[in-house]
Amino acid sequence: MQNDPIALVLDDLLKLDDILACMVARRNMISVMPSGDGFKSEVHQIWDIIHRAMDDVFGVIGAYSQAGLGEMDFRLQDYEVLFYVFPDTETALVAIVPALANKGLIEVEMENARREILKIMGAQDKARGITVPA
Amino acid sequence: MIESKLEAAVGMSRKWDAREAGREVARNTIKQLSRPPNFFLLFSTIHYKKYGGFQEFLDGVWDVLPKGTPLVGGTVVGFLNNYGCYTRGTSALAVSYPNMDIAVGYGRKTKSSPEYASNEYARMIDYKLKSSRYPYNFLLNLISGPELFNLPGMGYKKIIKSKKSANLGIFFAEIMQKIGKKGMPRDDEILKNLTKKMPDYSSLSGVLLDDFKFLDNYQFLNNDVLTGKLVGLGMKTDLSFDVNTTHCMKETGINLEVTKIAYNGWVIKEINNKPAWPEFLRLLDWNEDIILDESKLMERMMYCPLGFKRDGKVYPTITGIVVLGDSMVTAVRTKVGDKAAILNINGKLLVESVKINLEKYQDFKPEFGLFSSCITRLITLGREIYSLRDILLDYFNDKPFLDIYVAGEGTYSSREKRLAYSDMSFNSAIFGSKNNSKI
16 A cells, blocks of 8 residues: 555665665565565566465464564575564564675665554554544 | 853755755755754765765755855765665765864875875865864864776676785785775774874764765765765864774684785784684584685674784774685784684674663763764674664653764774774764763
């Protein structure tokens, strides 16, 4: 959705050279994508296999997120896929980066994006709470 | 009392457009002050090069900042302030205080002639502040950082196995450094000379860079965007302050001696009278295959820096940042006969070094703080860098602080007559008042 504030956060993340794709996702579902043209073209040819691997990883996230699982990542061919799990949920901020990328620098901005998305989600939950009749 | 006279503020912007970001960082900073600032420190990541350029960025700042405000700064890998930790964006720190005289200056030819650069800079600052009546002196030194060579036929490779190519690479690097086009920052020579020229000035230093690619970096001085320079700010004030450097590296008990060098000491050719790189791997008990993945070279080398002993203290430096045949490039120059210990670090000690650094200021009431930290700390800690910010927030409460991530850093204490420069360190300059003291 064009005005989805979470999509705008993802747009910002996608502008970084080393972020080839990013999304908010859970098993079998991508909840929010960046608002523009989608992922960078480099990812298209490997997307199918990465997507399948992601779903398997979400199985592990689903099993352990309540136990405090916060982060996962895997390397597939020349790419790394990073998962920043939202606490006590089965949803994660996911990014695909080149394996040669400087992960330390990317991690800082992934964490900033995660914090911003959590704030937005909190505000959305609160707004829903206000509109729900007593 | 200081509180009623001193105002300090830190601001930032995360906008992508250079002009808008410049306006926003200036606006967000000075709106917190009720008077024009005495000075404005400005730092940004390299991203604005692609989104309008740095002159446009600086012009945006000057759309808002009062004309004539002394401004210095430059490009950094990231920064940390009261608002968070960032590897994209811009941040500024501004101070307004009546009992403070400020001068900004520059020095040219840092890579080819560091003595010339530091002399020019020292003359400029000293001249402008010579009539100041305030007793305490401080320098913030920002040095143009390392710029890798695009080696003919080899590009920007970090591991060059062929000894013939490696020797050619070293020869090419020496030429380029001499003509000042690219190369190492020579910050150690600059800082040593500054402590001779301005021994009564304590200082905080940082080597500027891009996003860890070491391709280019920029310095800001008033209205100008510069390259290849030393820029900085001199201050004379009645404000108390102190400086400190910590790193928390542990010695592993593995020691070595540098026995042959090249490229003015940035290339170690032999350790213990044996070819350097194979000997270094043997001392670490590392298989060469571990290092064959060039993308992981720097990350792995960060965990085993060399600690060179100076004035009874150990100063870490990352070595093996580029491997040339059997030689290795080191971030701080060495000389034949230098003895070093292989050091070790982990995330917990990186965080600990901040707590230990702040212990020096426990009897201090801070008004604002400036820090320079090694990029390797940011890269190693990643998202855990937020735990450092929490420590600083706890110490400063609502007072502003700004920590810039740089490629070489240090402090000089005029009181202790001690110059500390190294890699992987955490460096502070905290201004305020000592508890129970009157200014």
